[in-house]
Amino acid sequence: MKYTRQIAVLGLLLFGMGSLSLGQAQSSAYVPVNHSVLAEPAATGDQPDDTILTIKKRVDEVNVLFIATDRRGKFVRNLNQADFSILDDHKPPQSIVNFRRETDLPLEMGLLVDTSSSINGRFQFEQEAAVLFMQHTLRPNFDKAFVMGFSSRSQIVQDFTDNLELLSGGVRRLKSGGGTALYDAIYRACRDRLIKEKSERPVRRAIIVISDGEDNQSEVSKAQAIEMAQRAEVIVYAISTDDSGLILRGDKNLEQLADATGGRAFFPFKIKDITRSFASIEDELRSQYVVSYRPSDFDADGRYRSIQITALKKDLQVRARRGYYAPRQ
Numbered sequence: 001m002k003y004t005r006q007i008a009v010l011g012l013l014l015f016g017m018g019s020l021s022l023g024q025a026q027s028s029a030y031v032p033v034n035h036s037v038l039a040e041p042a043a044t045g046d047q048p049d050d051t052i053l054t055i056k057k058r059v060d061e062v063n064v065l066f067i068a069t070d071r072r073g074k075f076v077r078n079l080n081q082a083d084f085s086i087l088d089d090h091k092p093p094q095s096i097v098n099f100r101r102e103t104d105l106p107l108e109m110g111l112l113v114d115t116s117s118s119i120n121g122r123f124q125f126e127q128e129a130a131v132l133f134m135q136h137t138l139r140p141n142f143d144k145a146f147v148m149g150f151s152s153r154s155q156i157v158q159d160f161t162d163n164l165e166l167l168s169g170g171v172r173r174l175k176s177g178g179g180t181a182l183y184d185a186i187y188r189a190c191r192d193r194l195i196k197e198k199s200e201r202p203v204r205r206a207i208i209v210i211s212d213g214e215d216n217q218s219e220v221s222k223a224q225a226i227e228m229a230q231r232a233e234v235i236v237y238a239i240s241t242d243d244s245g246l247i248l249r250g251d252k253n254l255e256q257l258a259d260a261t262g263g264r265a266f267f268p269f270k271i272k273d274i275t276r277s278f279a280s281i282e283d284e285l286r287s288q289y290v291v292s293y294r295p296s297d298f299d300a301d302g303r304y305r306s307i308q309i310t311a312l313k314k315d316l317q318v319r320a321r322r323g324y325y326a327p328r329q
Helices: 117-137 164-172 182-194 222-231 249-261 273-285
Strands: 007-009 036-038 062-069 084-088 095-102 107-114 144-150 154-161 204-211 235-240 264-266 288-294 304-311 317-320 323-325
Touching (some): 107 117, 107 164, 107 182, 117 204, 144 164, 154 182, 182 222, 204 249, 204 273, 222 249, 222 323, 264 273
Parallel strands (some): 204 235, 235 264
Antiparallel strands (some): 007 036, 062 288, 062 317, 084 304, 095 288, 144 154, 304 323
8 A cells, every 4th residue: 555645844934045945954854943744654454545644743853963072172972861961942851852972974064265365374275274174074975065265255166066076176276365254155155055955864064164254344244144054053163364373353253153053163373283173173073962852832933042051971061053043933
């Protein structure tokens, strides 16, 4: 007997989405909150082949990728659900649906390279370090990435592919010069590429930004860029090109972008340290936990809901995105 499963996904409204298919992440199985109407097959065997029996069930589920480290910053990979406390909108979840360690999720990644005049001195080395990172990190037929250069405007020099030669060529084609529109680049990368690339399987979505963090030409604000990354469930990693040895305004911008999305900002003082930063990002992308839960007192009202995950064991720290936007029904 043939049975038909129908899935109707109820309104996930994404700012600026238009005809787009959030993040991050981040992913039909990994949208921040998934409203579904499920149709189950009939339980009896006496119905004709073309009969459809529909059983409707509403599911509100939040999926969060996070990292746990010890006081030395080393990843801790042997923890269980009981080792963490989870609060959604300041309340414990109604139920935990799933908890597991993830070391082999497919990657959907954007490499955003600042090509403005302010990073001229280190530009060529950063290009080669980025190429090396992609060669070490991406697995053909499993992961995929795109390359975007940005100065006053952003430009995709290589769209999504798993072809390392094409990606490397895209990085090497970048030319420096112009102002800096960092927030626009992050916003558009999430809106136009990572939300569009919704997958039928769980994936890990990330943006790696190479920039000094100084924005002087964006049309959108830093808050809007962060919101779009959160809606896209994208983790932002940032590598600062500032080599002054001081904590400048641009460095703080990069920290805020990374912290809000569960990522991390790196500040390599020496050029050779850039490769170490890329290596740390690669390690993090393969060393995460994922928890799926149903929130308490959930309303499909479109508002922002905070997420707080803390480790119950001493001297452990957790890094995760700080919240998500509920869909509006």
